[in-house]
Amino acid sequence: MSVIGIDFGNESCYVAVARAGGIETIANDYSLRATPSCVAFSGQNRLLGVAASNQMVTNMKNTIHGFKRLLGRTTNDPHVINEIKHLPYQTQSLPNNQIGIKVNYMNEDHVFTPEQITAMLFTKLKDTSEQALKTKVNDCVISVPFYFTDSERRALLDAAQIAGLNVLRLMNETTATALTYGIYKQDLPEPDDKPRNVIFVDCGHSALQVSAVAFNKGKLKMLATASDPNFGGRDIDAILVEHFCKDFETRYKINPRTNPRALLRLRTEAEKLKKQMSANSTKLPMNIECFMDDKDVHGDMKRVDMEGLCAHLFHRVEITLRKCLEDSKLRPDEIHSVEIVGGSTRIPSIKQLIEQVFGKTASTTLNQDEAVARGCALQCA
Numbered sequence: 001m002s003v004i005g006i007d008f009g010n011e012s013c014y015v016a017v018a019r020a021g022g023i024e025t026i027a028n029d030y031s032l033r034a035t036p037s038c039v040a041f042s043g044q045n046r047l048l049g050v051a052a053s054n055q056m057v058t059n060m061k062n063t064i065h066g067f068k069r070l071l072g073r074t075t076n077d078p079h080v081i082n083e084i085k086h087l088p089y090q091t092q093s094l095p096n097n098q099i100g101i102k103v104n105y106m107n108e109d110h111v112f113t114p115e116q117i118t119a120m121l122f123t124k125l126k127d128t129s130e131q132a133l134k135t136k137v138n139d140c141v142i143s144v145p146f147y148f149t150d151s152e153r154r155a156l157l158d159a160a161q162i163a164g165l166n167v168l169r170l171m172n173e174t175t176a177t178a179l180t181y182g183i184y185k186q187d188l189p190e191p192d193d194k195p196r197n198v199i200f201v202d203c204g205h206s207a208l209q210v211s212a213v214a215f216n217k218g219k220l221k222m223l224a225t226a227s228d229p230n231f232g233g234r235d236i237d238a239i240l241v242e243h244f245c246k247d248f249e250t251r252y253k254i255n256p257r258t259n260p261r262a263l264l265r266l267r268t269e270a271e272k273l274k275k276q277m278s279a280n281s282t283k284l285p286m287n288i289e290c291f292m293d294d295k296d297v298h299g300d301m302k303r304v305d306m307e308g309l310c311a312h313l314f315h316r317v318e319i320t321l322r323k324c325l326e327d328s329k330l331r332p333d334e335i336h337s338v339e340i341v342g343g344s345t346r347i348p349s350i351k352q353l354i355e356q357v358f359g360k361t362a363s364t365t366l367n368q369d370e371a372v373a374r375g376c377a378l379q380c381a
């Protein structure tokens with residue numbers, strides 16, 4: 001029987017396993033290592049992961065995503081009130097202010113809690129692992145943001161239990177990343193020598209976490225952590241979407257904000273454009289056919305334009321980086337390296353800020369997408 005490590009992200013999940021002396025990440029039935037954190041209900045079917053995400057545009061009200069941020073919270077929580085404003089599916093308040101997610105399934109209205117939805121996703125991850133490993137999987141280690149509260153952690157444990165998974169441990173995402181780094185470094189200082197200090201920056205879909213860790217052979221010590229739980233790649237997408245809404249209003253006399261499906265398509269294209277801008281500084285096109293009122297729309301953007309629009313967000317990144325540096329009490333010359341993980345650390349501005357604050361070029365020793373899952377799997381090895 002195998003033990004799996006799960007990185008439960010707001011956008012996607014990764015699963016890793018310790019096998020044959022190494023750590024492997026597991027591919028799903030679409031041969032992808034990333035499984036979207038997405039659950040959908042369509043007629044008689046329940047769709048999970050890639051299949052759910054693929055049909056989001058045509059089934060918006062019954063395609064549930066972004067639920068990592070609803071777990072263990074209540075409907076009167078200001079964070080939840082803000083979060084559900086942007087969700088295309090319906091929620092309601094259950095007894096004790098529990099969050100209910102309303103869907104149509106088997107031609108009936110159903111209400112599920114975020115724990116139940118998370119459990120459905122976990123059953124998919126469990127199945128994927130069992131198929132890949134050709135053995136039963138019951139035990140797992142799951143990662144959580146370091147700032148998750150007891151109630152958020154309990155909700156995740158409940159979800160795992162519903163999915164038939166036994167959680168050996170919930171591990172902080174920051175710790176998981178540090179473990180992955182430490183395990184393969186053969187040249188760490190001896191236990192009694194001066195430690196090697198490494199900064200880790202994880203910027204994902206919805207959150208930013210920064211940690212300072214001191215390593216010696218066989219030992220790691222968390223010196224400091226800092227976070228911005230409300231900054232991630234999706235916030236940049238939202239700004240790009242708003243920019244193009246205004247642009248299209250002026251040039252095409254259409255308002256995509258009034259059309260949820262158009263808005264979702266625009267968000268998908270804006271995210272693609274954002275990713276292209278990480279690799280190109282030239283002007284890039286964005287074209288969407290039959291966008292609204294049978295109109296094809298065209299827009300374009302340069303990386304510097306995006307940087308201008310998002311300057312206030314990047315300023316918040318800088319504040320979080322500086323906070324971690326201050327709390328760690330390390331001088332920049334005591335820092336060995338800064339390692340980046342998470343999809344949004346591919347953004348050039350974020351790399352530049354890292355260099356400004358820590359005086360070191362961001363290094364990519366770790367697999368940016370899989371480091372957290374690998375750390376979870378290591379814990380079980």
Ligand code: ATP
Nearest residue numbers: 009010011012204205206207233275278342343344
């Ligand atoms: P979280 O850690 O916030 O719960 P997650 O772990 O699911 O979320 P990641 O998979 O680390 O998030 O990152 C996904 C984010 O990274 C998305 O917002 C995506 O648009 C962004 N991203 C991925 N590749 C790039 C790129 N090349 N340039 C810019 N952003 C990127």
Ligand code: MG
Nearest residue numbers: 009010204342
């Ligand atoms: Mg993540």
